[in-house]
Amino acid sequence: xxxxxxxxxRGDRSKYFALIFGITFACFLITEQSAIFCGIxxxxxxxxxxxxxxxxxxxxxxxxxxxxxxxxxDDDVFRVRSVPGVAWxxxxxRGAGQAQLAxxxxxxxxxxxxxxxxxxxxxNKLLVGKVGDLQNPDAVLVDEAGFMQMWPREQIRVGKVIxxxxxxxxxxxxxxxxxxxxxxxxxxxRFSQATLFVPPARRMMPFVLAKCQAGRLPEEVSRAIQQQxxxxxxxxxxxxxxTMFYYLKHTGIxxxxxxxxxxxxxxxxxxAGQTFxxxxxxxxxxxxxxxxxxxxxxxxxxxxxxxxxxVGTIGYGLGIGLATLFGIVAIQNMPLLAFYLPWQVxxxxxGVMICISFLASFLSIHxxxxxxxxxxxx
Numbered sequence: 001x002x003x004x005x006x007x008x009x010r011g012d013r014s015k016y017f018a019l020i021f022g023i024t025f026a027c028f029l030i031t032e033q034s035a036i037f038c039g040i041x042x043x044x045x046x047x048x049x050x051x052x053x054x055x056x057x058x059x060x061x062x063x064x065x066x067x068x069x070x071x072x073x074d075d076d077v078f079r080v081r082s083v084p085g086v087a088w089x090x091x092x093x094r095g096a097g098q099a100q101l102a103x104x105x106x107x108x109x110x111x112x113x114x115x116x117x118x119x120x121x122x123x124n125k126l127l128v129g130k131v132g133d134l135q136n137p138d139a140v141l142v143d144e145a146g147f148m149q150m151w152p153r154e155q156i157r158v159g160k161v162i163x164x165x166x167x168x169x170x171x172x173x174x175x176x177x178x179x180x181x182x183x184x185x186x187x188x189x190r191f192s193q194a195t196l197f198v199p200p201a202r203r204m205m206p207f208v209l210a211k212c213q214a215g216r217l218p219e220e221v222s223r224a225i226q227q228q229x230x231x232x233x234x235x236x237x238x239x240x241x242x243t244m245f246y247y248l249k250h251t252g253i254x255x256x257x258x259x260x261x262x263x264x265x266x267x268x269x270x271x272a273g274q275t276f277x278x279x280x281x282x283x284x285x286x287x288x289x290x291x292x293x294x295x296x297x298x299x300x301x302x303x304x305x306x307x308x309x310x311v312g313t314i315g316y317g318l319g320i321g322l323a324t325l326f327g328i329v330a331i332q333n334m335p336l337l338a339f340y341l342p343w344q345v346x347x348x349x350x351g352v353m354i355c356i357s358f359l360a361s362f363l364s365i366h367x368x369x370x371x372x373x374x375x376x377x378x
Contacts, residue, residue: 022275026271026353041244049240055236063232066094208231
C-alpha cells in the first residue's frame with residue numbers, strides 16, 4: 001500500500017510543492033545560520049591555530065581569551081624552560097599596532113612578534129617571500145587579506161613600506177592566514193622589532209610558547225608548568241576552547257543566531273504542519289475508503305509517515321544543497337563572510353527536519369485515527 005501513499009501525495013501538486021518548500025526553507029535557514037555561527041566561532045581562535053610548532057601556551061592567569069592581552073615578566077620564559085618535560089620555550093608578542101601608509105592614511109592592525117633566533121610561531125603559508133627574511137632589519141610579514149586592505153587593487157608583492165611608532169617597516173613576505181574575528185591586518189615580525197613598533201611599556205611579553213619533550217603529554221606538562229610557575233598553561237586545544245567559550249558566554253552571538261534558528265524551526269513547523277493537515281483533510285474520503293475496506297489504523301499511520309518522510313527527505317536535500325551553494329558563492333565573493341559547514345551541522349539539521357516532518361504529520365495522524373469509515377458514504 002505504500003505506492004498508494006506516494007500517489008496520493010503527488011496527486012495534489014500545489015500542496016506537495018508547498019510542503020517541500022516549507023521544509024526546504026527551514027532547512028536552508030537553519031543550515032546557513034548554523035554555518036555562519038560556526039565560522040564566526042572558528043575565527044575567534046584562528047590565530048591560535050595558525051601558530052605552528054608549539055604544544056603549550058603559557059600566559060597570565062587572568063587571561064580569558066586570545067585577544068585579552070595581559071603581559072607577564074620577561075623572566076617567565078626562563079622559568080618555563082626549567083620545568084621538567086619542557087623541550088624548549090620561546091617568547092611571543094601579541095598586541096595592537098597602528099600603521100601609517102605612504103598615502104598618509106592610518107590602519108589599525110594586529111602585531112605579532114616571534115622569537116628572534118628561531119622564528120617559532122611565524123606563518124608558513126607564504127605567497128611571496130620567505131620566513132627567514134624576517135631576520136632582515138625592519139622586516140615584517142603581512143597576511144593576504146591585510147595586504148589587500150591596505151593596498152587595494154595592487155598586486156601582491158614585497159617591498160611595500162609602512163610606518164609604525166615612527167619607525168620604518170618593510171614588507172618582506174605575504175602569507176595566507178585564516179580570517180580573524182576582528183578582520184584587521186595581521187603583521188608578523190621579530191619580538192625585539194615588535195617592541196619598537198609600539199609605545200614602550202614596563203612589560204612587553206604576553207605569551208610563552210613551549211614544546212614538550214618526546215614521550216610527554218602536553219596536558220601533563222601543562223599541569224607541571226602551572227604548579228611550578230603559577231602561570232596559566234594550556235594546550236593548543238585548551239586555549240582554543242577557552243577563547244570560544246568566552247565568546248559563547250559573554251557575547252550575544254549565540255542568542256542572535258539561536259533566535260534565528262528557532263524561528264526557522266517554528267516557521268517550518270507552521271508551514272509544513274498547516275499544509276499537511278489541509279492535504280489530509282482533503283483526502284479524508286480516500287482514507288475512509290481504505291478503512292472501510294479493512295485497512296488498520298496502524299497501516300494508515302504508516303502511510304502518513306511515509307508521506308512525511310518523502311517530503312522531509314526532499315526538503316532536507318534541497319535545503320542543504322542551497323545552503324552549500326550559498327556558502328561557496330559567498331566565500332568567493334564576500335571574503336569577510338564567516339561560513340564553515342562541519343558534518344555535525346548536517347546531522348543536527350537532519351534531526352531537526354525529522355522533528356518538523358513528524359510534528360507536521362501529528363495532527364493529520366490524529367484526524368485519520370478518529371475518522372469513521374462511513375465518511376466515504378456521506
